[in-house]
Amino acid sequence: MSSDESFLQDVVAALHRVGLEAIVVGTVAGVLNGAPVMTQDLDLLVRDTPKNREKIGKLSAALQIAPPVQVSELSKAITLLGGALPIDILFDALPGGLTFEALRSRSSRVQIGDSAATVAALADVIASKQAAGRPKDLAQLPILRQTERVRAALKGGKSV
Amino acid sequence: MLEARQRVAPLVPDIDPGDLLLILQSLLRPIGTGRRFFLRRRDSGGYVF
Numbered sequence: 001m002s003s004d005e006s007f008l009q010d011v012v013a014a015l016h017r018v019g020l021e022a023i024v025v026g027t028v029a030g031v032l033n034g035a036p037v038m039t040q041d042l043d044l045l046v047r048d049t050p051k052n053r054e055k056i057g058k059l060s061a062a063l064q065i066a067p068p069v070q071v072s073e074l075s076k077a078i079t080l081l082g083g084a085l086p087i088d089i090l091f092d093a094l095p096g097g098l099t100f101e102a103l104r105s106r107s108s109r110v111q112i113g114d115s116a117a118t119v120a121a122l123a124d125v126i127a128s129k130q131a132a133g134r135p136k137d138l139a140q141l142p143i144l145r146q147t148e149r150v151r152a153a154l155k156g157g158k159s160v
Numbered sequence: 161m162l163e164a165r166q167r168v169a170p171l172v173p174d175i176d177p178g179d180l181l182l183i184l185q186s187l188l189r190p191i192g193t194g195r196r197f198f199l200r201r202r203d204s205g206g207y208v209f
């Protein structure tokens with residue numbers, strides 16, 4: 001297991017320990033769906049409730065990293081710093097009107113070590129990046145779309 | 161891997177063969193087998209695996 005996979009395993013295990021329901025989204029979700037892409041952080045989507053805010057505090061303690069900080073006044077997203085890599089926590093929905101519930105309904109469970117992560121579907125990763133429209137998101141779209149097509153071809157013998 | 165490439169390539173003829181190989185290698189390699197996918201920023205401003 002690489003250090004990247006170990007980091008992911010530690011975070012997923014900590015999510016389970018504190019009872020925080022989170023969906024892995026963004027580029028790491030692309031990776032867990034098989035795409036050959038790289039990123040600098042881990043994005044998690046959770047529902048914005050007082051209880052979950054409390055659990056996020058417990059998550060940072062469980063990971064022995066700094067308490068959550070809000071990095072921009074333009075967004076209510078928060079970041080956990082001080083670990084091997086930053087963890088961005090997004091609330092309720094992703095760009096493109098992708099709600100937590102909708103993403104969860106299409107998500108898959110991916111085993112990472114002893115714990116399973118809830119991972120957004122590749123189609124949702126693509127839709128969110130397209131809607132976000134930032135250069136770094138748009139740059140990944142071609143390889144993500146190709147991965148989706150190749151995966152479909154592998155499964156069903158026909159490309160999408 | 162080669163079998164998968166032979167099977168899939170005709171279905172995605174517009175995808176560059178090198179890209180197809182890269183994608184297949186990634187798709188067929190499960191998590192937990194030593195994959196690297198995080199870039200870490202160094203003080204110098206560069207990025208490393």
